[in-house]
Amino acid sequence: MNDIQQQQLAAATTYMQQVLGQDHSGHSSDHIQRVVHLTTALCRQEQVAAFIPLMAATLHDVIDDKVVTDVTVARQALSDFLTHQQVSATDQAEIWLIIDRLSFSKNLVHKQQLPLSGQIVQDADRLDAIGAIGIARTFYYGGHTGEKLYDPAIKPRTQMDKAAYREQSTVINHFYEKLLLLQDSMNTASAKKLAAQRQQVMQTFLTEFKAEWNGEA
Template identity: 40%
Template sequence: MTYSEKSREKRSSSFSRYSFDGDSPLPPFVAMTSSSAIDGGDWAAKFGPVMTTDDIVIQNTVEYVRGMLASNDASHDWNHIERVWRLSVRIATEEHVERMDCVVLAALLHDIDDWKYTGSDSTDRARAFLHTQPLDVDKIEFVLKIINGIGFKEELGAKKISMFPELACVQDADRLDAIGAIGIARCLTYGGHKKRVLYEPSVPPLMAMDKAAYMANKHGPTLNHFYEVQ
């Protein structure tokens, strides 16, 4: 066995707590969130009587995010987070990304500080929460680095995002949830939530926007978004 094959085998073995379990469509951590309540007994039944620090942090993060997004409209609710989580884990597993724990945390927390809801372009909530968990500073900063690179406005904010595998996994998962039937439904739901007009022929789409213009465009017709993200 070559060094690269041994390295890949070693990385693959570390994914077992995060990746897909047999024929199940859900990774273990996600499968736990399908019930209406997550308590210590449920998690212990899934992972055994002794939970690792990573298990505890993920459990705490799931509970925090579900609570924080409980009042969000369906375009950016817990179901969206869960889909991004699932997709991120699937992509990261296929790509043999090493820092899977950071992928999971970033996927779970990526909309906690969404400027469209908070009015602030920061990661203050995610940072504050992560500092309440048994995580080292380097890991916290890495998770925040991933979160800071996700989102359409971030693509507009720089000519070239400094891509690294963990960011790419979560960013692509978030993009995948913004296309197809789910993506269309989310766009229409968000437009309705913000009381935007669906279509206004006298207001053309704003093409070639930069980050500032995109963030300032708060009242454009909903259907314009499909042209503006090309």
């Protein structure tokens, strides 16, 4: 990255911290920092220029309807920020395309097409949703929304659209409705390898959880 891009990325980090610094849903700045770290590593491994992926990784949750109260206002604020930072129209368009298409819920009905830059950010974001961190974030978000821990009578849902996905189920069902599906949705070879390791962590946890739930020694 050149000096101007580094300054723009630093400003984006500050902007993100202002928006997400007080988040208590699992989408706060520590999540973003991990996604940025993973994005950096994947860009290096895939030999992709890092500026646009890192900008999208840094900003992807500042307009998320799980986090902000008014998405329209948040989108306008982000657009104003990018323009104020003199991010080119071409770069802005690609950043917006990535942010608007990467989420799990946006891909439930139709798979959204992404350039490799976006595939990398999507992989990084999904990697932070699985494994040990994924387990922690899932229970943290479930507590934040008041979701039920587990009920064997409530079965995991399939064939959901975004509206159905956002309806409450149970925390444990979330593993089957989303998290365990993410390994097969990874785009890059590097992410697939990391996802396989994190998948095993979740499967081991679920086996132990259900054994303890059932009172097994």
